[in-house]
Amino acid sequence: MLFVVLAVGSVAAAGALFYAWETPIPPIEPQSVGAPDRDDAKRGASLALLGDCATCHTAPGGAPYAGGLAMPTPFGTIFSTNITPDPQTGVGRWSEQAFIRALRAGVDREGRHLYPAFPYDHFTRVSDDDAKALYAFFMSIDPVNSSPPPNQFLFPLNVRLTLAGWKLLFLRQARFVADPSKDETWNRGKYLVDGLGHCGACHSPRNLLGAERTSASFEGGEAEGWRAYALGRSSRSPVPWDEAALTEYLATGAHAQHGTAQGPMANVVDNLSLVAPADVSAMAHYLASLGKGEGRSDVKMPASSGPGRLPQVAGAQAATPTLPADPGQATYTAVCASCHEGDRPLPLGGMRLGLSTAVAGETPTNLINLVVRGIPASTGGTSRPIMPGFGDVLDDRQISDLADYLRSRVAGKRQWDGTAKAIAEARANP
Incomplete structure (x- = not known):
């Protein structure tokens, strides 16, 4: 019996090793490739923006695409x-x-499996022409000699062969196939959203093994300490998203009825602001086809919005208002109301918080991040609001009271669980 068990185990282990093993691809001499085609490299540069490649492959203060960015995961820290x-x-x-092969199958040149923090489960949909254009672009940029720190995973996750099992369960290698019942714009948008844009990587929940729950696509997820909101019918935005709002938000990073992009989404829209407007419109067109959330019927819309809002009149804040007895409302009146209920133009004017998904969303994470960290000035101009961080001004109790007030009185919803935890995490991860 022992012999049989050992024999079966050996055969199973050999079979698993055979399945997991990937053959190295011989290296090339750099000069043998020749100069990349200029048009391909130019198109690849736009595709890299659509894929948000620089965001993950650039460390703070480092050279673009030279890697080294620490990416914490529930299983350990990986460095790009x-x-x-x-x-x-x-x-x-x-x-x-x-x-x-690395782009689509998650296997590097030497045959090592790549961790799915690199979203090859989305990039597998990328067409041959686009994959070749990306290669041309990356071969055209300046080389940088830089090695990332070693990844920090415990056994057995530090053994890359185990990733073959993850791929067996969750990786489906298939190119994008256009839906003939839809128009060209819809198909282009779906191709970008599901493929290079890998939107579901943040906006979908994940299972215990870190794979996207395809049955709950776009129902909201977590991304680097921020909540990636649900899209389509699952959206909790007080004002339902439409195609025009999605187009403006993706192109500029802000919309008067939906706020400003922060956290990882800020990098996404910074990149999308540089690509062809037709691609952004196609993504918005497809996302709009996912449906609309219920919204709220009692939301008060501002009389005007954006750069056309009237400037605040002189002396409007000269009188100090009487602070309410409710501690959360008192904090709001003292530090928030003058911007969020005034008529200041951008970038100093704040949106009406009754419109904010951060207040209406399922977790307090994004609201707490905004209160603690604020909103930095946009490098792309003044189209987005700015806001000081209040982490050094307000203590934990004041922030918690403020969140409770906004949640119950402004959003009209039951107070969140986990506000204290969200505050601690926001302070611990500046």
């Missing part, structure tokens, strides 16, 4: 790789075949 064409530390000795 160098994808510049440096022959020693980057992808300079990768062939086009090796690059495309």
Whole structure:
């Protein structure tokens, strides 16, 4: 019996190893590739923006695409790789075949499985032409000699062969297939949202093994200490999103009825602001087709919004208002109301918080992050609001009271559980 068990176990182990093993692809000499096609590289640069590649592959203060960004996960910390064409530390000795295999199958040139923090489960949908254009772009940028720190995973997750099991369960390698019943714009939007844009990677919940729950696509997820809101019919936005609002938000990072993009989404819209408007419109068109949330019928809309809002009249804040007895309302009156209920133009004017998904959402995470950290000035101009952080001004109790007041009195919803935890996390992760 022992012999049989050992024999069966050995065969199973050999079979698993055979399945998990990936063959290395021979390195190339960088000069053998020649100069990338200029048009392909230009198109690849736009595709890299759509894929938000620089955000993950650039460390704070580091060179673009040189890697080294720490990406905490529930399973450990992974550091992004160098994808510049440096022959020693980057992808300079990768062939086009090796690059495309990594993009679609999550296997590097040497045959090592890549962790799914790199969203190859989405990039597997990318077309041949777009994959080749991306390769041309990355081979055209300046090489940077930079090695990321080693990943921090405990056994057995530090053994990359175990990732083959994850792929067996969750990776479906298939190119995008257009839906003939839909128009060209819808298909282009779905291709970008589901593929290079990998929107579901943040906006969908994940299971215990870190894979997206495809049965709950776009029903909201977590991303780097922020809540990625539900999209489509699951959206809790007080004002339902429509195609025009989605287009403006994705292109500029702000909308008068929906607020401003913060956290990881701020990087996304910064990149989308630089791509062809037709691609942004296509993404908005597809996202709008996912349906609308219920919204609220009692939301008070501002008389005017955006840059056309009238400036606040002189002396409007000269009188100090009487502070209410409710501690949360008192904090709101003292530090929030003058911007969020005044008529200041952007960038100093704040949106009406009755319109805010941060107040109406399912968790307090984003609201607490905004109160503690504020909203920095946009590098792209003054189209987005700015807001000081109050983490050093308000203590935990004041922030909690403020959140409770906004949740119950402004959003008209039951107070959140976990507000204290959200405050602690926001303070611990500046």
